[in-house]
Amino acid sequence: MRKLLLIALTAISTQAIAQVTNDGKMKIFVDALMKKMTLDEKIGQLNLPGAGDITTGQASNSNIAGQIREGKVGGLFNIKSVEKIRDVQRVAVEQSRLKIPLIFGMDVIHGYQTVFPIPLGLSCTWDMQAIERSARIAAIEASADGINWTFSPMVDISRDPRWGRVSEGNGEDPFLASAIAKAMVQGYQGKDLGAANTIMSCVKHYALYGAAEAGRDYNTTDMSRMRMYNDYFPPYKAAVDAGVGSVMASFNEVDGIPATANKWLMTDVLRKQWGFKGFVVTDYTGINEMVDHGLGNLQTVSSLALKAGIDMDMVGEGFLTTLKKSLQEGKVTLAQIDAACRRILEAKYKLGLFADPYRYCNEQRSKTEIFTTAPRNEARKIAAESFVLLKNQANTLPIRKSGTIALIGPLADAKENMPGTWSVAADFSKAIPVLQGLKEVAGDKAKILYAKGSNLVADSTYEKNATMFGKTLHRDQRSNEEMLREALAVANQSDVIVAALGESSEMSGESSSRTELGIPDVQQQLLKELLKTGKPVVLVLFTGRPLTLEWEEKNVPAILNVWFGGSEAGYAVADVLFGDVNPSGKLTATFPRNVGQVPIYYAHKNTGRPLAEGKWFEKFRSNYLDVPNDPLYPFGFGLSYSQFTYSDIKLSAASFRPGQSITASVTLTNNSKVAGKEVVQLYIRDLVGSVTRPVKELKGFEKVELKAGESRTVSFTINAETLKFYNYDLKYVAEPGDFNVFIGGNSRDVKEASFKLQ
Missing domain, CATH: 3.40.50.1700 (Glycoside hydrolase family 3 C-terminal domain)
Known part of the structure; x- marks a missing residue:
C-alpha cells in the first residue's frame, strides 16, 4: 500500500515539478525582458487596436506600423490570412527595438470558415462532445490562417429574448452553460496552448451582460450578489476552472460601477476568489465609454480600469495616451502597469510566440486545413442535431x-x-x-x-x-x-x-x-x-x-x-x-407566449401567492388576466420523430448524509419504429432553505440514443455537492432538508420523487 502511495505521489510530483519548471522558465524570461523595457514599451503592450485597412505587402506603410515599430502595440484584431499577419508580425519582431511579437485576435465565435450553428443553436444539441469538436475545428482553421486568440466563448446567461445577443450565448441555465463553457475552452485551447493548432480563448462578457434592463444592448444591469453567484457567475467560473487564457470585461455596470472599472469584479472575485492567472481585455472602447457612464474624463477612467485589474485596452487608446501622465501624478503605480504588462507577455510566451513569432503563419496549413470536406461534414451533422x-x-x-x-x-x-x-x-x-x-x-x-x-x-x-x-x-x-x-x-x-x-x-x-x-x-x-x-x-x-x-x-x-x-x-x-x-435538439431558452411575459425562465422563484398548477387565473394570485403564466415552449422542450416514454423514478435510498450519495434512475423507452436521441434531464427543488430557492434547477442531463423499441436505464448520482448553492452570506453550502427530484424530457413534463439530505 505504501509503495502504491509513493508511486502516486511521485507521479503527481513529477507533473507539478514540470509545471513549476515551465512557470519558472517563463518568469525568468519575462523578468529579463521587462528589465529592458521602457515605460512607454510596457504601456504599449496594453494597447490593442483594430487592424484597420492593412493589406498584404503594405504592412510597413500602414497607419499602425509606426506604433508597432515604437513598441506601442501589444496585439491586433480583425486581421486574417497568413500573408497579412506575417507582414505585420515582421514589423514587430524585425523592426521594433525589443522585437516583442504581437498577438492576433478575431471574433471566431461559432466556427471560422467552416461555420457551425450560432451558439444558442449549438447549446440546443446538449452534446458537449459535439460542442467541443466545433471549437476544436474552429481553432484548427483559425490558427491555420494566422489567428492565435479568439473572443469566445460568450457565456452570458440571458432570460430576456428582446436582447439580441441571446443568439451568441447558451440560453438561460447556469448548469448547462457552465458545461458548454468548459467544452468550448477545451476545444479552442486543447491540451497544449503551445501547439500551433490551438488558440487562446477569451471568455466574455464578464459579467452579467445578459441581464441588461429592458433587453436593450449595452444597458444597465442591477442584481443582488446572491443572484450573481447562483445564476450568472457559474459559466464564467467554469471557463476559468477550465484554464481559459483571457477574460473580456462587459459593457454594463455591476453594483453601480461599470465592469471595466470594477475592482471587486476583476480582482476580488476573478483573481482572488477564482484564482484566474491570465489577462483581462476590455470590450471595444470599453474604457472610453465610461466617460458617458459618468465616471470622469479619459485619463480618470483609464486609471480606474487599470487599478480595477484591466490589462489590455481594446481600440480606445486610453492606456496608451494617459497612463504615463497618471503615473507621474500618482494616480496609478508602476507596479500596476508592470502587472498588466507581465500578463500580456506571459500569454504570448504560453502561445509560443517568443520561441517562434511566425508559428501561426504556415502557408501550407492555410491551403489544406481550412473549409475542407471533413469539417464541413461535421458542421452539417452538428447543425442537424441543433434543430x-x-x-x-x-x-x-x-x-x-x-x-x-x-x-x-x-x-x-x-x-x-x-x-x-x-x-x-x-x-x-x-x-x-x-x-x-x-x-x-x-x-x-x-x-x-x-x-x-x-x-x-x-x-x-x-x-x-x-x-x-x-x-x-x-x-x-x-x-x-x-x-x-x-x-x-x-x-x-x-x-x-x-x-x-x-x-x-x-x-x-x-x-x-x-x-x-x-x-x-x-x-x-x-x-x-x-x-x-x-x-x-x-x-x-x-x-x-x-x-x-x-x-x-x-x-x-x-x-x-x-x-x-x-x-x-x-x-x-x-x-x-x-x-x-x-x-433531437432541446430548447435552452424558454419561448414566451408574448413579450409581456418577459423575462420568463423555468428556474424562477415562487411567490407568496403562487397560482395553483393547471389554473389560468385566480384573483389575488400571481398571474395575468389575459394569458397563462406558462410559456409557449418550456426550457428543455423538443420533439422527435420517435416517441419516448419515462418510467417512474427509482431512488437507491430515501435519504443520505454529506459524504454519501444516492442514485436516481428512470427507464427510457423508444416506443416507435424510428431510432432516435433523447436528452434526459434531471432537475432538483430544495423545498425549504435559509433563503428562497427556485422551483426547479437543472442538475444533470444525458443524451441517449435508442433503437426502435429499445429501453435503457438512465441514472444520475446525487450528492451534497449537487445540492450546493450560495446563501445570503455568499457561502457555498448544502443545507439539510427535503428535496424533490424530477426527471423528464423537458422542464415541464417530468416524473417526480422525494429524498432527504440529513
Missing part, C-alpha cells in the same frame, strides 16, 4: 422525397444568412441555402418549386438595418401582392409547402434588440395565405432568439426551429425535413 422540432401534428414531418415540394419564403434562398450573426470569417458565397440543400438531397426523386413570397419586412429601412455586414436578402422591388400571387401559384402546384420564414441573421446579435418578437408582418401574411391552400405546411423557422409563436402553434401543422445552422445549413435542414436525420 428543435416544436410541433409535428399528424406526423406531417418527415416529408417524402417524392412528388412536388413548394419551398417559399425570404429565407429559402438566402445563402448569406445561413451562417448567422458573428460569422466574420465566412465566405457567404459558399454557404448552402435551403433551396440548394433540398434539391441536392432530394435529387431526382422530388420536384422542388421555389418562390420568395415576401420580403423580410414591409419597412425597407428596417430590412436594411437587419441585413448588415453582407447579409443582404436582395430586397424584391415587386409589390407584396405580386410576390404573394407568385407564391400561391407555386403552392397550388405542390403536395406539401415548406415555408422558410423568420428573422434575418442580423435581426439578432449585437445591437439588435427587438420589442416585438413575432415573425415579421409580411411573412405572417404570407404564412396565413399558404395555410389557406389546404396543403400541408411545414414552417422552417430561422431565428437567433426565442420568438412569440402562439398563433403559429395553434395553426401550423409542423414547426422546425433551425436557428442559423452555419455554412452547411441547407443540407442539414434537408436532412431533417426528409427524415435522414431524426431531430
Whole structure:
C-alpha cells in the first residue's frame, strides 16, 4: 500500500515539478525582458487596436506600423490570412527595438470558415462532445490562417429574448452553460496552448451582460450578489476552472460601477476568489465609454480600469495616451502597469510566440486545413442535431422525397444568412441555402418549386438595418401582392409547402434588440395565405432568439426551429425535413407566449401567492388576466420523430448524509419504429432553505440514443455537492432538508420523487 502511495505521489510530483519548471522558465524570461523595457514599451503592450485597412505587402506603410515599430502595440484584431499577419508580425519582431511579437485576435465565435450553428443553436444539441469538436475545428482553421486568440466563448446567461445577443450565448441555465463553457475552452485551447493548432480563448462578457434592463444592448444591469453567484457567475467560473487564457470585461455596470472599472469584479472575485492567472481585455472602447457612464474624463477612467485589474485596452487608446501622465501624478503605480504588462507577455510566451513569432503563419496549413470536406461534414451533422422540432401534428414531418415540394419564403434562398450573426470569417458565397440543400438531397426523386413570397419586412429601412455586414436578402422591388400571387401559384402546384420564414441573421446579435418578437408582418401574411391552400405546411423557422409563436402553434401543422445552422445549413435542414436525420435538439431558452411575459425562465422563484398548477387565473394570485403564466415552449422542450416514454423514478435510498450519495434512475423507452436521441434531464427543488430557492434547477442531463423499441436505464448520482448553492452570506453550502427530484424530457413534463439530505 505504501509503495502504491509513493508511486502516486511521485507521479503527481513529477507533473507539478514540470509545471513549476515551465512557470519558472517563463518568469525568468519575462523578468529579463521587462528589465529592458521602457515605460512607454510596457504601456504599449496594453494597447490593442483594430487592424484597420492593412493589406498584404503594405504592412510597413500602414497607419499602425509606426506604433508597432515604437513598441506601442501589444496585439491586433480583425486581421486574417497568413500573408497579412506575417507582414505585420515582421514589423514587430524585425523592426521594433525589443522585437516583442504581437498577438492576433478575431471574433471566431461559432466556427471560422467552416461555420457551425450560432451558439444558442449549438447549446440546443446538449452534446458537449459535439460542442467541443466545433471549437476544436474552429481553432484548427483559425490558427491555420494566422489567428492565435479568439473572443469566445460568450457565456452570458440571458432570460430576456428582446436582447439580441441571446443568439451568441447558451440560453438561460447556469448548469448547462457552465458545461458548454468548459467544452468550448477545451476545444479552442486543447491540451497544449503551445501547439500551433490551438488558440487562446477569451471568455466574455464578464459579467452579467445578459441581464441588461429592458433587453436593450449595452444597458444597465442591477442584481443582488446572491443572484450573481447562483445564476450568472457559474459559466464564467467554469471557463476559468477550465484554464481559459483571457477574460473580456462587459459593457454594463455591476453594483453601480461599470465592469471595466470594477475592482471587486476583476480582482476580488476573478483573481482572488477564482484564482484566474491570465489577462483581462476590455470590450471595444470599453474604457472610453465610461466617460458617458459618468465616471470622469479619459485619463480618470483609464486609471480606474487599470487599478480595477484591466490589462489590455481594446481600440480606445486610453492606456496608451494617459497612463504615463497618471503615473507621474500618482494616480496609478508602476507596479500596476508592470502587472498588466507581465500578463500580456506571459500569454504570448504560453502561445509560443517568443520561441517562434511566425508559428501561426504556415502557408501550407492555410491551403489544406481550412473549409475542407471533413469539417464541413461535421458542421452539417452538428447543425442537424441543433434543430428543435416544436410541433409535428399528424406526423406531417418527415416529408417524402417524392412528388412536388413548394419551398417559399425570404429565407429559402438566402445563402448569406445561413451562417448567422458573428460569422466574420465566412465566405457567404459558399454557404448552402435551403433551396440548394433540398434539391441536392432530394435529387431526382422530388420536384422542388421555389418562390420568395415576401420580403423580410414591409419597412425597407428596417430590412436594411437587419441585413448588415453582407447579409443582404436582395430586397424584391415587386409589390407584396405580386410576390404573394407568385407564391400561391407555386403552392397550388405542390403536395406539401415548406415555408422558410423568420428573422434575418442580423435581426439578432449585437445591437439588435427587438420589442416585438413575432415573425415579421409580411411573412405572417404570407404564412396565413399558404395555410389557406389546404396543403400541408411545414414552417422552417430561422431565428437567433426565442420568438412569440402562439398563433403559429395553434395553426401550423409542423414547426422546425433551425436557428442559423452555419455554412452547411441547407443540407442539414434537408436532412431533417426528409427524415435522414431524426431531430433531437432541446430548447435552452424558454419561448414566451408574448413579450409581456418577459423575462420568463423555468428556474424562477415562487411567490407568496403562487397560482395553483393547471389554473389560468385566480384573483389575488400571481398571474395575468389575459394569458397563462406558462410559456409557449418550456426550457428543455423538443420533439422527435420517435416517441419516448419515462418510467417512474427509482431512488437507491430515501435519504443520505454529506459524504454519501444516492442514485436516481428512470427507464427510457423508444416506443416507435424510428431510432432516435433523447436528452434526459434531471432537475432538483430544495423545498425549504435559509433563503428562497427556485422551483426547479437543472442538475444533470444525458443524451441517449435508442433503437426502435429499445429501453435503457438512465441514472444520475446525487450528492451534497449537487445540492450546493450560495446563501445570503455568499457561502457555498448544502443545507439539510427535503428535496424533490424530477426527471423528464423537458422542464415541464417530468416524473417526480422525494429524498432527504440529513
